[in-house]
Amino acid sequence: MRLQIKGKNLDVSESIRSYAERKLEKLDRLVHDEARIEIELAVERNPSVADNQVAEVTVRLKGHTLRAREASRDMKASIDELVEKLLRQVREEREKKGAKRRTADKHLNGDAPAPPPVD
Numbered sequence: 001m002r003l004q005i006k007g008k009n010l011d012v013s014e015s016i017r018s019y020a021e022r023k024l025e026k027l028d029r030l031v032h033d034e035a036r037i038e039i040e041l042a043v044e045r046n047p048s049v050a051d052n053q054v055a056e057v058t059v060r061l062k063g064h065t066l067r068a069r070e071a072s073r074d075m076k077a078s079i080d081e082l083v084e085k086l087l088r089q090v091r092e093e094r095e096k097k098g099a100k101r102r103t104a105d106k107h108l109n110g111d112a113p114a115p116p117p118v119d
Helices: 014-028 075-109
Strands: 002-008 036-043 053-061 064-072
Touching: 002 014, 014 036, 014 075, 036 075, 053 075, 064 075
Parallel strands: 002 036
Antiparallel strands: 036 053, 053 064
């Protein structure tokens, strides 16, 4: 897994960088080594926006791209919520892939129900 952390309107401190890396270790177990992950941390400068600490992530997997965005008043809270969204998306992708594989195996083994007769 290759991780890139960028800041927009913000200098990414070492503590935030290490916090994001530590949180994304959960994701490392679910994706293969060739996955590219880009995190963009930003601060919205609009005073009418209360949740101005924004975290966005793009995960480029083999054949898929996953994106998530989260905003809150605290950058660490944004990162936490972002990681939860991303983990859910990765699990859903894995379940889809597993379901397709099981369906294909049934058809190859002949376990699938026969199609209805055509009159």
